[in-house]
Amino acid sequence: MIAKELINHMIPPLKAGDNAHKAILWMEELRCNQLPVVKDETFLGLITEDMILEANDIENEISSFDLLGVRCFVYDNSHFYEVIKLAADNDVQMVGVLDEQNKYMGVITVQDTITSFAQSAAVQMQGGILVLSISQIDYSMSEISRLIEENNVKILSSSVKVDELDPSKIKLTLKLNRLDLTHTVATLERFGYKIIARFQETKVQDDEKEKLDMLLRYLDI
Template sequence: MQAYEFINNLIPPLKVTDNTKKALAWMEEIRINVLPVVDDTQFKGLITDDLIYTLNDPTLKVGDIETEGIACFVYQDKHIYDVLRVASEHHSNMVAVLDRDLKYQGVITMEDAISAFADSFSIQSQGAVVVLSMFMTDYSMYEIARVIESENAKILSSFISVDPLDDSKIKVTLKLDKTELRHIKATLERFGYRIIDHYQEENEPDKEQDRIGNLLRFLDI
């Protein structure tokens, strides 16, 4: 799941010689509110419709505008995880993709990134989600996996985030290959793990809704 696999080829980059009128026309046509800016093959940042409307000059060249998100990019061989991380850090719905020579390759939207997760095996596979809270110093995926595997279950994927209720701790979100959590929860608690949330699949769920629901619960967004 490398970044270059999810480049959206329908989103063209603006050249520094393009004017803001053209930028707004493209945004309206593509139905998007942000576009990348390039100078030859060099990524120069992102420009939004809000910024253009604020400047209120349709003849202004894109290259004369101070763009946003000059560091909002990932290398093309990075994992899709990094795309979401960079997007979150820059509060952006779009991330540029560059090669190792810093040449612009394209962009990935958050819709593309979320779709990539939703289509992944670990998200689509049936299974429950369990969320643990712990200090970072107590975190060991090896130990957590050992406990879970003692109940004949496997961890399909995991996600770590800061616990919003206690910033000294982390939340460890685990997608398992089992739909029944009763014995797994009891074993985790017996080994001292604090479970702060869990999600079990219902019988005969709506497949599309379940797919998106699993993803959002996993990413906790």
């Protein structure tokens, strides 16, 4: 899924000439604490509720604030993984979307992106999750895929993250299309791969959004 398909058209942009009071009213109505700011179709960044409260003057024009996330935008054909990473790197709740002419199209919220992630095939399909610890010099996705597929198991998705405790190693997280991973684990371990976590996963429910959010932070994507 790409960025332009995730734009939340219910969140209007504020103009640089609007005042902080208007921003607060919109935030209350939309139940959010950040809003995009534009000027002549140019994305200027995000204004937050905390900024306004700290200034303690609701008559201030938004142009007078030091906006957050001035570079926190993606282009309309960007993959939604890029949206998640950009939001995490900038600690924001929404990301601007621009067209090829750098004109503002709208914003994507992190919540909307997580929902789309939860609805993707890799998440919706039942299966198991394995987390492997591997030395970076020994990492070969093609070799790991071969060993897994020898057990008639398919990889639905994968993610790689450097181990915080040992930068020479990576954590490889694999979503597989089988719940019973006993034979797969045995095969991987026989070839020297270290399994540090395994989970059985059924269809994701709406009330598990927090778990998905925690997973995304863990994967750092």
